Amino acid sequence: MPRMLDVSDDVRAEIGDEEADRLLAGNGAPGSYDCTSCRTPGDSEQERTSTVLFVGEETAVLAFAHATCIPSQVVPVSEEQLQGAVRSITGEDATPHTAGAAPAPSAPIPTGDRQATLGITCGLVLIESELRPALVVEPNGPIARPGSVSLDDDFLPLLLEQGFHAVKDMNELPLLNPGWSALLAMGKLHAVLQPGSAGSQSAWWQAHQPLAVSDGWRAAANKAQSVLMYAAPAGTIGHQPREDLMRQALEQAAAQGVLVAAMMPLAGT
Numbered sequence: 039m040p041r042m043l044d045v046s047d048d049v050r051a052e053i054g055d056e057e058a059d060r061l062l063a064g065n066g067a068p069g070s071y072d073c074t075s076c077r078t079p080g081d082s083e084q085e086r087t088s089t090v091l092f093v094g095e096e097t098a099v100l101a102f103a104h105a106t107c108i109p110s111q112v113v114p115v116s117e118e119q120l121q122g123a124v125r126s127i128t129g130e131d132a133t134p135h136t137a138g139a140a141p142a143p144s145a146p147i148p149t150g151d152r153q154a155t156l157g158i159t160c161g162l163v164l165i166e167s168e169l170r171p172a173l174v175v176e177p178n179g180p181i182a183r184p185g186s187v188s189l190d191d192d193f194l195p196l197l198l199e200q201g202f203h204a205v206k207d208m209n210e211l212p213l214l215n216p217g218w219s220a221l222l223a224m225g226k227l228h229a230v231l232q233p234g235s236a237g238s239q240s241a242w243w244q245a246h247q248p249l250a251v252s253d254g255w256r257a258a259a260n261k262a263q264s265v266l267m268y269a270a271p272a273g274t275i276g277h278q279p280r281e282d283l284m285r286q287a288l289e290q291a292a293a294q295g296v297l298v299a300a301m302m303p304l305a306g307t
Contacts, residue, residue, distance in 0.1 A: 040064050041082040043102075046110035049091045052098060061089065074101035074108075108248065113223045115305055156243050160227065160251045161281045162258060163266065163288070165211055171251075171259040173220065173230070174284060175243070175269040176276075191271050194298055200232065202269065202298040208289050212266055215300035220265040222304060223248070225256050230267065231305070259304050268299045 041064050050058045069083045074090055081087075086105035091098055091112045156177050162169040181193035198204070201215040217233030226248035231239040251259075259265055270291045278284040291297035 041069075042084070042086050043082055044086060044088045044105050044110040046089070046112075048112045049089050049110050052091050052093065052112055053100070068102065071102040074103045078104075080104050108224060111224060115221065157277075158227075158230075158243065158249065159275075159277065159284065160249065160255050161284050162255060163208070163281075163285055165209060165266075169254070169258050170211070170262060170266050171255050171264075172266040172268060173227075174275055174288070175230075175267060176274060177272045179272050181272075193269070193271050194296065197269055197298050202267075202300045204295065205268065205288075205292040205297040205299045208285070208292055212268075212299035212301045214264075215302055218242075218267075218300060218302040219305045220259075220267070220302055222251075222256070222259065226250055230302075263304050264301050265304055266299060266301055268297060270297050 041062060043062055045058045045062065053061075069081060071080050071082065071087070072078070073080045080102065082102065088103045088105045088108055088110040090101045090103050090108060090110065092101060093112055093114050156175055159174040159176075161172055161174060163172045164170075177193055180191035181196065182190065183192050183196065201218070203213055205212065217239065219231045219239070220227065221229040221231060226245075228245055228248050229241045230243040232242035234240040268288055270288075274291050274294075274296055275284070275287045278287055288297060
């Protein structure tokens with residue numbers, strides 16, 4: 039049965055006319071799918087569906103999304119990011135044009151019998167006379183080590199073990215954390231990726247819906263080709279309505295010794 043697929047010119051150019059026409063005719067395109075953007079179910083027989091092609095150096099992975107969530111497009115990512123994202127879902131290596139594969143959906147971090155989710159705020163911070171794009175991460179509750187029944191909050195110790203560093207001065211640039219990156223596509227934040235096994239990457243945080251960023255934030259990120267990520271325990275920063283208030287909260291957290299940070303490359307545009 040023909041599918042209600044949108045195949046952009048860029049995607050068609052990558053996969054070829056024959057493959058594009060085959061998909062539109064219903065061959066190789068799933069009827070139902072999990073949207074690669076919002077992660078909720080979709081049906082290409084009943085609603086407009088976008089084809090989204092994630093392209094690495096050697097691998098291309100075809101995914102599907104609600105047309106209302108994201109337009110059909112080609113998203114360049116590194117081969118490590120692509121392989122890691124597919125492994126995190128399927129447990130297998132990526133193969134060219136694997137239908138339905140996409141960066142892993144977000145999952146709450148286990149905290150014993152409890153679960154906590156991560157909140158992320160995008161903002162600009164002034165460091166060394168230059169505005170830098172930043173992600174401020176704060177869970178909505180304590181984070182325990184997997185399998186632990188302790189009520190202690192291990193959020194910062196876990197990040198320190200993964201290459202983040204304590205922030206002592208907000209006027210100093212955080213150090214680069216190898217293997218981590220921030221995935222931006224079509225001007226929206228999709229994921230924060232962490233190192234996986236054998237040089238791969240997996241999603242540490244994945245947006246349920248792509249997170250819109252300001253034009254200034256995106257311009258700063260594209261200029262620097264990097265993003266700063268700050269993290270603090272639950273209840274430390276809060277949802278600040280202005281960037282000056284966010285900066286003040288970050289400085290207070292640093293003064294209290296409860297702020298960690300790292301610099302990571304920007305993936306996408």
